[in-house]
Amino acid sequence: MPANKNQHFVPKMYLKLFCNGDGASIGVFNIAAERFIPTASIRDQASKAWFYDRDGQVEHTFGAIESRAARLLDQILQHDRLPPRFGGAHHGLLTFVSLQHERTQAAVAEMNERTDKYVKAMLQHQYAGHEMVENLHLVKISRSDAVADSLLAAHLGMPLLYDLKYKLIENVSGRAFFISDAPVIFHNHLYGGTGAPAEGYANVGLQILVPIGPWRAILFYDDVAYSVGSPASNVARLVNPADAMRINDLQWEAADKNLYVSPETDVDDLHERCRHWKSKREAGRIMLTDTVVRDDHLEKRVRLGIGRQPSNVDLDLPFVRTTLPKPRPWIEEEHPPLRDPEWAHYVTSLAEMVQDEQLDYRDFARRTIVAPRARGHRKRSARAGR
Numbered sequence: 001m002p003a004n005k006n007q008h009f010v011p012k013m014y015l016k017l018f019c020n021g022d023g024a025s026i027g028v029f030n031i032a033a034e035r036f037i038p039t040a041s042i043r044d045q046a047s048k049a050w051f052y053d054r055d056g057q058v059e060h061t062f063g064a065i066e067s068r069a070a071r072l073l074d075q076i077l078q079h080d081r082l083p084p085r086f087g088g089a090h091h092g093l094l095t096f097v098s099l100q101h102e103r104t105q106a107a108v109a110e111m112n113e114r115t116d117k118y119v120k121a122m123l124q125h126q127y128a129g130h131e132m133v134e135n136l137h138l139v140k141i142s143r144s145d146a147v148a149d150s151l152l153a154a155h156l157g158m159p160l161l162y163d164l165k166y167k168l169i170e171n172v173s174g175r176a177f178f179i180s181d182a183p184v185i186f187h188n189h190l191y192g193g194t195g196a197p198a199e200g201y202a203n204v205g206l207q208i209l210v211p212i213g214p215w216r217a218i219l220f221y222d223d224v225a226y227s228v229g230s231p232a233s234n235v236a237r238l239v240n241p242a243d244a245m246r247i248n249d250l251q252w253e254a255a256d257k258n259l260y261v262s263p264e265t266d267v268d269d270l271h272e273r274c275r276h277w278k279s280k281r282e283a284g285r286i287m288l289t290d291t292v293v294r295d296d297h298l299e300k301r302v303r304l305g306i307g308r309q310p311s312n313v314d315l316d317l318p319f320v321r322t323t324l325p326k327p328r329p330w331i332e333e334e335h336p337p338l339r340d341p342e343w344a345h346y347v348t349s350l351a352e353m354v355q356d357e358q359l360d361y362r363d364f365a366r367r368t369i370v371a372p373r374a375r376g377h378r379k380r381s382a383r384a385g386r
Helices: 012-018 057-079 088-102 105-126 146-161 241-254 267-277 341-355 361-367
Strands: 006-008 025-030 035-041 047-049 165-171 185-187 207-211 216-221 226-228 235-238 258-261 286-295 300-308 320-322
Touching: 006 057, 012 025, 012 057, 012 258, 025 267, 035 267, 057 088, 057 216, 088 146, 088 207, 105 146, 105 286, 105 300, 146 341, 146 361, 185 241, 207 241, 216 226, 235 241, 241 267, 341 361
Parallel strands: 165 235
Antiparallel strands: 006 047, 025 035, 025 258, 165 216, 185 207, 207 216, 226 320, 286 300
């Protein structure tokens, strides 16, 4: 096989946190086949030929990021201590998390589903009654370079995560954590049950779950929406196996094809949860809203919205207390609120300049590296109004 042909979208260093004792194999549960493979080669997992590019340059760049992340995660696991916020290690951790969220096959499929639904909705309005519209269901519309677009979204969205606090979850429940081929989970317990697509980088109530081994995970969270554990500790203990199952259910929901599990995982439990999730996983991941705002003899105006389907998982963890009032049921025309609208607008404006090739990415990074505590943009009182 040519060098760099087999390109991983979940890095080997991350998979090894869940590997077997030999350090080279891992338990794999294939969801479609409902089949468990106890000793699959890590080298062959979560990878695809030429997934990023043909010259291996992206894979090479990821190698440097992954090496730094591997050292950081090793230190976290050794000392049960997270790095201080706003330092270099914090930046490196967020870089790894945002890229891992966007670099998977599941993320690319989600981006293409988003494109397909949005473009078809536009065409249906623009060419209503045309034969082409009647046959749109026969074709799939996708982006020409969805992988690159998804990676760009990670780079441009990462500065929006600086304000999130984070704690280490110590799993002493006896039920091991595992990951999927889409292991970094964006969630929003605050907006659960409202129907709102509120799992974006800048949304109020955002949570990010990152398992880093069978007995540890990192929880990033909006500290205005939630209080997590004791203020005096950066570790929250998870005792109840049912709570570990909730966190694992997020992996079932996000997975594309496979789960990656440690030897501590109960295989019978995997088969049972697979049956539970079988029908839930059949629905698409993207929701489209299509609202007619004006329709008369002069013109027809519509408002299209696109976002991720809200999670089916109720992540009601005993050490997480919701500190904002429950939002009312979502109305389609509304945008779920942002944690820091001024900062989000600033970052988004710069991101648009990068996409229009008016700003170099290095300049974007330099202008968005300022820590939130130094910006003075935080307006918490405005966020509580709904």
